[in-house]
Amino acid sequence: MASTRCAACKYLRRRCPSDCIFSLYFPSNNPQRFAYVHKIFGASNVGKMLQDLPVHRRADAADSLYYEAHCRIKDPVYGCVGIINILHQEIHNVQCQIAKIQAEIAFIGTHAQSDQQLQIAPNLDPNFLAEQKGLSNSFDDSSTWFF
Amino acid sequence: MASSSSYSNPPCAACKFLRRKCLPGCIFAPYFPPEEPQKFANVHKIFGASNVSKLLNEILPHQREDAVNSLAYEAEARLKDPVYGCVGAISVLQRQVLHLQKELDATNADLMRYTGSETSYLNQMTAQFGRMGRGGGGASFNPNSGFPAATYSSQWNNDSNSSEHGGNGSM
Numbered sequence: 001m002a003s004t005r006c007a008a009c010k011y012l013r014r015r016c017p018s019d020c021i022f023s024l025y026f027p028s029n030n031p032q033r034f035a036y037v038h039k040i041f042g043a044s045n046v047g048k049m050l051q052d053l054p055v056h057r058r059a060d061a062a063d064s065l066y067y068e069a070h071c072r073i074k075d076p077v078y079g080c081v082g083i084i085n086i087l088h089q090e091i092h093n094v095q096c097q098i099a100k101i102q103a104e105i106a107f108i109g110t111h112a113q114s115d116q117q118l119q120i121a122p123n124l125d126p127n128f129l130a131e132q133k134g135l136s137n138s139f140d141d142s143s144t145w146f147f
Numbered sequence: 148m149a150s151s152s153s154y155s156n157p158p159c160a161a162c163k164f165l166r167r168k169c170l171p172g173c174i175f176a177p178y179f180p181p182e183e184p185q186k187f188a189n190v191h192k193i194f195g196a197s198n199v200s201k202l203l204n205e206i207l208p209h210q211r212e213d214a215v216n217s218l219a220y221e222a223e224a225r226l227k228d229p230v231y232g233c234v235g236a237i238s239v240l241q242r243q244v245l246h247l248q249k250e251l252d253a254t255n256a257d258l259m260r261y262t263g264s265e266t267s268y269l270n271q272m273t274a275q276f277g278r279m280g281r282g283g284g285g286a287s288f289n290p291n292s293g294f295p296a297a298t299y300s301s302q303w304n305n306d307s308n309s310s311e312h313g314g315n316g317s318m
Contacts, residue, residue, distance in 0.1 A: 040202075042197070045193065049225075049229060053229060061230045064231045064232055064234040065232075068225075068232060080234065081221065082217070083237055084233065087243075091244055094244070094248060094250075094251055098247070101255060104258060105257055
């Protein structure tokens with residue numbers, strides 16, 4: 001007769017009762033899931049945590065406990081907190097990049113406005129046309145253009 | 148006769164909680180001072196003293212303080228949110244990163260539009276002055292202001308949110 005014990009009861013080497021708190025969330029086909037959770041939280045604590053929750057929340061709780069346990073095993077010093085720190089850093093970096101680009105856009109916008117004003121004003125200067133006639137090769141001189 | 152406990156250190160929060168003698172080499176003592184009883188109480192409730200002790204013994208001494216602080220953080224988060232714990236915070240932050248990435252892409256697109264329109268405007272101006280002068284030529288304008296296209300790569304792309312689970316729920 002095939003064993004119908006859940007992963008938790010298999011791991012704990014005990015009989016799996018019909019009302020086993022673990023069986024729905026730690027199926028026998030994924031032994032690692034319970035092994036991780038047991039290593040970090042302990043079977044007793046996990047059982048208590050699940051018992052204290054309404055039935056419809058227990059699956060999510062088991063998933064998040066597995067996720068936390070997995071993170072802690074991967075990174076015994078920081079666990080999930082390491083990931084939180086990385087995400088905070090990412091958020092800060094992206095916000096800085098957005099701010100830089102917005103500043104660049106604002107600068108270009110202001111610059112374009114002042115250049116438009118320059119385009120109109122020189123036509124009122126009587127010496128301007130004379131200067132323009134004198135300009136032959138100076139378009140290649142980058143010093144003429146002072147952006 | 149002098150009392151044997153007259154010069155002993157006060158027990159750490161862990162040993163006080165566990166009602167046992169706090170020995171000189173107590174693994175918990177440096178990280179659970181008696182002035183912070185709640186810290187150990189939380190960690191004990193979620194992880195258990197035995198698991199914490201094993202975990203600390205597997206970590207180098209100079210990393211233990213950080214480990215204890217992160218465990219305390221996770222324990223407190225789990226007590227506040229028994230369903231998701233600090234994983235809830237991770238979900239929120241990941242959504243924020245995605246949202247900001249979209250905003251960054253949109254802002255980059257705006258910049259490209261501005262630099263594109265700026266280039267065509269300056270080309271017009273150049274052509275105009277050229278007609279007034281020698282009728283040709285123009286200054287070169289490099290629209291590249293030195294701001295690289297802003298990209299970033301996320302180090303955490305939900306790859307730890309493993310699909311290996313048999314639960315009925317989803318995160």
